[in-house]
Amino acid sequence: MTTVIRTTALNKIYEGAFRGQDVHALKDLDLDIRQGEIFGYLGPNGSGKTTTIKMLLGLLFPTSGKIEILGSESIDSATVKRNIGYLPEGAYYPDFLRGEEILAYYGKLYGLRGKELKKRVDETIELVGMQHARKRLLRGYSKGMRQRIGLAQALISDPKILILDEPTTGLDPIARKEIRDLLLQLREQGITLLISSHELLEVEMISDRVAILFEGVLQKIGSMAELLTQRELSMTVDHLSESSVSDLTDKGIQVEDRTGNRAVLRLPFHMSSYDGVEMCKAHSLNLLSISPRRETLEELFVRIVSTASKAREVVQ
Amino acid sequence: MTFLSSVFGGPWCIAVYTYREGIRRKLLIGFLILSLFVIFGSSFISSFLDPSAETDIDLKLIKDICVTAIAIFGALITVYISASVVPAEMETKVIYTVLSKPVRRVQYLLGKFQGIQLIILVNLLLMGGLFFIALYMRQGIMPTLLLWSIFLTYFEFLIISAFTFAVSCAATSPLVPTLGGLFIYITANLTEYLKDVEHRAGQTGQFFDNLIGKIASALYSILPNLQNFSIKMQIVNGQPNDPPTDVLIPWLVLYSLVYALAGFSCAYLVFRRKEV
Ligand SMILES: Nc1ncnc2c1ncn2[C@@H]1O[C@H](COP(=O)(O)OP(=O)(O)OP(=O)(O)O)[C@@H](O)[C@H]1O
Ligand SMILES: [Mg+2]
Numbered sequence: 089m090t091t092v093i094r095t096t097a098l099n100k101i102y103e104g105a106f107r108g109q110d111v112h113a114l115k116d117l118d119l120d121i122r123q124g125e126i127f128g129y130l131g132p133n134g135s136g137k138t139t140t141i142k143m144l145l146g147l148l149f150p151t152s153g154k155i156e157i158l159g160s161e162s163i164d165s166a167t168v169k170r171n172i173g174y175l176p177e178g179a180y181y182p183d184f185l186r187g188e189e190i191l192a193y194y195g196k197l198y199g200l201r202g203k204e205l206k207k208r209v210d211e212t213i214e215l216v217g218m219q220h221a222r223k224r225l226l227r228g229y230s231k232g233m234r235q236r237i238g239l240a241q242a243l244i245s246d247p248k249i250l251i252l253d254e255p256t257t258g259l260d261p262i263a264r265k266e267i268r269d270l271l272l273q274l275r276e277q278g279i280t281l282l283i284s285s286h287e288l289l290e291v292e293m294i295s296d297r298v299a300i301l302f303e304g305v306l307q308k309i310g311s312m313a314e315l316l317t318q319r320e321l322s323m324t325v326d327h328l329s330e331s332s333v334s335d336l337t338d339k340g341i342q343v344e345d346r347t348g349n350r351a352v353l354r355l356p357f358h359m360s361s362y363d364g365v366e367m368c369k370a371h372s373l374n375l376l377s378i379s380p381r382r383e384t385l386e387e388l389f390v391r392i393v394s395t396a397s398k399a400r401e402v403v404q
Numbered sequence: 405m406t407f408l409s410s411v412f413g414g415p416w417c418i419a420v421y422t423y424r425e426g427i428r429r430k431l432l433i434g435f436l437i438l439s440l441f442v443i444f445g446s447s448f449i450s451s452f453l454d455p456s457a458e459t460d461i462d463l464k465l466i467k468d469i470c471v472t473a474i475a476i477f478g479a480l481i482t483v484y485i486s487a488s489v490v491p492a493e494m495e496t497k498v499i500y501t502v503l504s505k506p507v508r509r510v511q512y513l514l515g516k517f518q519g520i521q522l523i524i525l526v527n528l529l530l531m532g533g534l535f536f537i538a539l540y541m542r543q544g545i546m547p548t549l550l551l552w553s554i555f556l557t558y559f560e561f562l563i564i565s566a567f568t569f570a571v572s573c574a575a576t577s578p579l580v581p582t583l584g585g586l587f588i589y590i591t592a593n594l595t596e597y598l599k600d601v602e603h604r605a606g607q608t609g610q611f612f613d614n615l616i617g618k619i620a621s622a623l624y625s626i627l628p629n630l631q632n633f634s635i636k637m638q639i640v641n642g643q644p645n646d647p648p649t650d651v652l653i654p655w656l657v658l659y660s661l662v663y664a665l666a667g668f669s670c671a672y673l674v675f676r677r678k679e680v
Contacts, residue, residue: 147679164508169504174500174504176497178497179501180497197506197507
């Protein structure tokens, strides 16, 4: 698969007013984002996500290191920029303009004119589901509508790469789902998406690969399947009695989600599914289901971040 | 042609956008209304009074007030808008969505600067236009001299605008460039005084005396002399349709363009690698 965005040993130091106030926001970052994937870019607040994204767009300049986009190192060139759409984090859009006027303005900045411009404005407005409000002033838009206009301005040039900095922050569950579906639809069209987010559940649902950043250092990068390893088995059982609960706990089995005499049992690593079935027989439990449990992205994130912050404490 | 449209095509839509956004600023509208009020008040109200009681002195006073009002409110508008367009766009982060498009930074600045000039021109024409009508109605003679004055005032504002704009490109908020712009406007109108200070300094041989002399002489040699652009005395004392005397208009235009180019180049130098 071809790599569309690659950073090599990318560093960013924000220079403070005085010595010792410098912030080393990114340290030797090596990223590769492949064509046609949804890439989830994760990390706690202040870990350097926005910094990375702004450097990709030429808004900030790297202290050292290399950035390559679509095989080109001159990321400021019009050819590269024409192929990138960008939704900034928490940006404001001119609220004295109508939805469609804003899109026309951004379209012109991409060099679109006349019929082509009109066609793209119509298409993107439809894509983000804003036909009903296209003639209204942005002043009267809700947060979700603004975010859709933001998404539309990023899509106006029909880009190959879409970079979204926290696209669903502050949106209601329905809007989130709609945006998520839209992003999946865009991936179907072959667009590569780089999404920075704190919504781990969403990222888990749609991403192909993720990277986790902590204090400017890349902690993990890989596909969902690689990173979210299979963990212990979990069994749903019925006819659970009080005496067998204590017996099971002694064996290292965790009893979760008890409702009446039904519960979910989480088996320790060393127990196979056969062991589990044997155990049900022995305690005359009614086995309803048995399934391998995968680590969630949230668990992975918490695990990696807490390991990294413990490691840092040791160093200090 | 494609080259031209790629260099100016981008900036022009930025200029129109900047104009539409800037012209809505409350402070700017406030300055404009205030100036129109002063012009209207001083020139029309007294015409409702007994016209036979009007003297030549009254007319001179009215002209003086109106020309001064246009100069001062125009300069305030110029400084305010030139100082705030770029910092405001950085504060609201709209700049991220613009500079991430295939827009070069020089194109961006060019567009913003053109938009600022549009705003200054429109305001100047509104103020000047009202005064023009007032004078014409009062004296019944086309006040063509006033048109020359407005023309020259614009080129004076162009210089102030370019330098304020340069400071605003280095700043993160409009405060510093506003103060800087006012400083430039005031000192550049006082260059004759600076020259005077330079001549009188160095008499006592004391450190501060010398220092002040040096500063005055440095300012005198860098700053444009904005008094050159003013033909207020002629408007006040002369006939409304006199040709402008004592000023070399083509030379002043060139003078202004050179300073504006210098200011814009400074803006580009600081903005070229600015982190936004
Ligand atoms: N302009 C700046 N000047 C100095 N330091 C900065 C600047 N911008 C960001 N930083 C610092 O760089 C680090 C990374 O910030 P960045 O905004 O990239 O984080 P982030 O991962 O996007 O965080 P969030 O999830 O809160 O958006 C932080 O420590 C931040 O304080
Ligand atoms: Mg961020």
